[in-house]
Amino acid sequence: MDKSKVSMAVVRRLPRYYRYILELSDAGVDRVSSSSLAEKMGLTASQIRQDLNCFGGFGQQGYGYNVANLTQELASILGLDQGRKAIIIGAGNMGRALINNFNFRKCGVALTCAFDTETSLIGAHINGVLVRHVDELDGFQKQYKPEIAVLTMPKSAAQRMGERLCKNGIKGLWNFTTVDLHLEGIDVPVENVRFMESLMILSYRL
Amino acid sequence: MDKSKVSMAVVRRLPRYYRYILELSDAGVDRVSSSSLAEKMGLTASQIRQDLNCFGGFGQQGYGYNVANLTQELASILGLDQGRKAIIIGAGNMGRALINNFNFRKCGVALTCAFDTETSLIGAHINGVLVRHVDELDGFQKQYKPEIAVLTMPKSAAQRMGERLCKNGIKGLWNFTTVDLHLEGIDVPVENVRFMESLMILSYRL
Numbered sequence: 001m002d003k004s005k006v007s008m009a010v011v012r013r014l015p016r017y018y019r020y021i022l023e024l025s026d027a028g029v030d031r032v033s034s035s036s037l038a039e040k041m042g043l044t045a046s047q048i049r050q051d052l053n054c055f056g057g058f059g060q061q062g063y064g065y066n067v068a069n070l071t072q073e074l075a076s077i078l079g080l081d082q083g084r085k086a087i088i089i090g091a092g093n094m095g096r097a098l099i100n101n102f103n104f105r106k107c108g109v110a111l112t113c114a115f116d117t118e119t120s121l122i123g124a125h126i127n128g129v130l131v132r133h134v135d136e137l138d139g140f141q142k143q144y145k146p147e148i149a150v151l152t153m154p155k156s157a158a159q160r161m162g163e164r165l166c167k168n169g170i171k172g173l174w175n176f177t178t179v180d181l182h183l184e185g186i187d188v189p190v191e192n193v194r195f196m197e198s199l200m201i202l203s204y205r206l
Numbered sequence: 207m208d209k210s211k212v213s214m215a216v217v218r219r220l221p222r223y224y225r226y227i228l229e230l231s232d233a234g235v236d237r238v239s240s241s242s243l244a245e246k247m248g249l250t251a252s253q254i255r256q257d258l259n260c261f262g263g264f265g266q267q268g269y270g271y272n273v274a275n276l277t278q279e280l281a282s283i284l285g286l287d288q289g290r291k292a293i294i295i296g297a298g299n300m301g302r303a304l305i306n307n308f309n310f311r312k313c314g315v316a317l318t319c320a321f322d323t324e325t326s327l328i329g330a331h332i333n334g335v336l337v338r339h340v341d342e343l344d345g346f347q348k349q350y351k352p353e354i355a356v357l358t359m360p361k362s363a364a365q366r367m368g369e370r371l372c373k374n375g376i377k378g379l380w381n382f383t384t385v386d387l388h389l390e391g392i393d394v395p396v397e398n399v400r401f402m403e404s405l406m407i408l409s410y411r412l
Contacts, residue, residue, distance in 0.1 A: 003410075008248070011410055015403035042214070079409040093306060097299035098401070103384075107405045147412060148405075172412045174405055178309075191408035193401065195304070197221035199313045199354075199380055202397035203285040204209075204217055206353060206378045 006054045013051055016041060018074040025071050033064035080108035085146040086174075089161055090153030091116040091131050094176050098150065099126045112146060116153075141168040150174045162190075212260045219257055222247065224280040230273050239270035286314030291352040292380075295367055296359030297322040297337050300382050304356065305332045318352060322359075347374040356380045368396075 020041055024032055035045040052058055052065075058073050059065045075081055086104060088095050091114045104111045114131045116122065121131045132140065140146075149165045151158055151173060158179040165173065166186045173190045175181060181190050226247055230238055241251040258264055258271075264279050265271045281287050292310060294301050297320045310317045320337045322328065327337045338346065346352075355371045357364055357379060364385040371379065372392045379396045381387060387396050 011407060012403075014410065015400075015406040018406065019403070077410065078406045079412060080406065082409070082412075084409065084412070093299045093303035097303055100299060101384075102401055104405075107402060107409060109405065109409070148408065172408045174408050178307075189408060189411035191404050191411070193404050194221075195308055195399065196313060197218075197225070198397050198399050199310075199315065200221040200224065200284045200286065201217060202354065202378045202380050202395060203288070203290065203313060203315070204220060204283065205395035205397070206285060206288075206290070 010051050010054055013043075014074065014078055017048075017051070018071070018078060018080075021065075021067060021071050021074060024067050029067050031064050031066050032070075034059060037065070075108070082108060084109050084148055085112045085144065086110065086148035086150060087112060087137075087140070087146045088114045088129075088150040088152060089116075089134070089137075089165070090114075090151065091118070091121050091126060092152065092154075095150075095152035096126055098152065098176075099129050109148060111150075112144060113140060115140075137164070138168050141165070141170065145169060147171040148174060150176065152176045155179045216257050216260055219249075220280065220284055223254075223257070224277070224284060224286075227271075227273060227277050227280060231277050235273050237270050237272050238276075240265060243271070281314070288314060290315050290354055291318045291350065292316065292354035292356055293318060293343075293346070293352045294320045294335075294356040294358060295322075295340070295343075295371070296320075296357065297324070297327050297332060298358065298360075301356075301358035302332055304358065304382075305335050315354060317356075318350060319346060321346075343370070344374050347371070347376070351375060353377040354380060356382065358382045361385045 020037065034048045038045040038048050049059065055073070055077050058070050086109045088099060088111060091099070095114060099111065099114060111129055114126060114129050115134045115137050116131055117134050122133045124131050147170065149170045151161065153161060155177040158177040159181060162173055162181045162183060166183060166188045170188060172188060173181065175190050175192045183190065226243065240254045244251040244254050255265065261279070261283050264276050292315050294305060294317060297305070301320060305317065305320060317335055320332060320335050321340045321343050322337055323340050328339045330337050353376065355376045357367065359367060361383040364383040365387060368379055368387045368389060372389060372394045376394060378394060379387065381396050381398045389396065
């Protein structure tokens with residue numbers, strides 16, 4: 001599979017496919033047709049077949065999709081089976097909300113450490129995750145080579161921190177600050193969590 | 207404009223249009239062609255024209271879009287000019303992260319009150335927002351008629367709280383819990399903020 005040939009519109013639908021197929025799997029369903037999956041998801045059957053064909057298909061005419069097989073294929077496409085390590089920069093409210101409530105494991109990611117500058121937090125464990133001082137970050141990256149950094153620090157520090165993390169080998173940034181990071185010449189994907197877009201869509205739908 | 211005829215795929219692009227056009231506006235740009243907007247946004251010019259035509263067009267051949275005009279039209283389509291009021295249920299980490307850092311005003315929404323059950327929080331102000339006890343919620347809704355409720359309480363309480371809020375007249379739910387709300391027979395839109403999908407997309411892109 002050549003990832004560069006798959007449009008981001010298709011990629012953005014993959015986690016939804018994964019979520020729905022996981023629900024079927026959890027409910028003990030063995031196989032599903034593209035049309036019944038389409039109905040559940042509010043898409044058309046032909047769109048589903050077209051999307052999944054970008055990655056090799058996985059369905060059989062007259063049978064549909066084998067749920068266990070498709071679950072595993074989607075997990076593999078999404079890289080959820082890679083055993084990746086993440087660190088979180090900023091143990092304020094947003095950071096703590098994620099550390100306490102977000103299921104990193106369900107995304108195949110191990111959250112290994114938190115970093116902050118607030119001395120009262122250093123050395124504490126939040127939901128089992130140790131908070132270290134940001135001064136230890138570079139050394140930590142060299143030693144443990146986490147792939148993903150979650151940015152939950154104040155936005156004023158986001159750009160510099162993003163650059164620093166990338167310089168020390170981070171492979172992807174999950175950005176909760178409202179700052180658009182400018183990482184020209186650095187080939188590291190940034191996934192921005194944009195609360196504003198979500199509230200605007202709700203506002204539209206009222 | 208008949209909203210029911212516009213696909214959710216188009217709707218989900220609207221906030222991105224708004225964000226980019228607002229950037230141009232802030233940069234003092236007067237007009238923009240669909241092709242240069244397309245380049246900035248990573249879309250095609252024909253897609254942009256097609257999307258905006260769902261709402262009446264706003265562009266002129268050979269001129270492009272008037273930035274000030276399009277900004278205002280998009281704000282109006284998204285309902286950002288409606289002066290809506292929101293309340294937030296749950297002043298834990300996630301709730302506080304939003305109260306302290308999220309710019310509700312930029313979405314045309316006034317965050318008027320927070321609710322929690324934790325007695326040590328009741329009566330406190332967080333970034334100017336008063337925390338009241340959940341026992342006061344029904345009366346508050348009757349008196350002030352907020353349109354939007356932000357759900358940031360523990361997920362075990364989400365379903366019951368969603369129903370209660372709707373029964374008392376809420377018009378839309380912005381759901382940060384990981385629970386899928388089942389509000390059959392209640393015509394209230396729910397916008398789910400799904401962190402998991404975002405991390406999975408990052409994982410794919412690594």
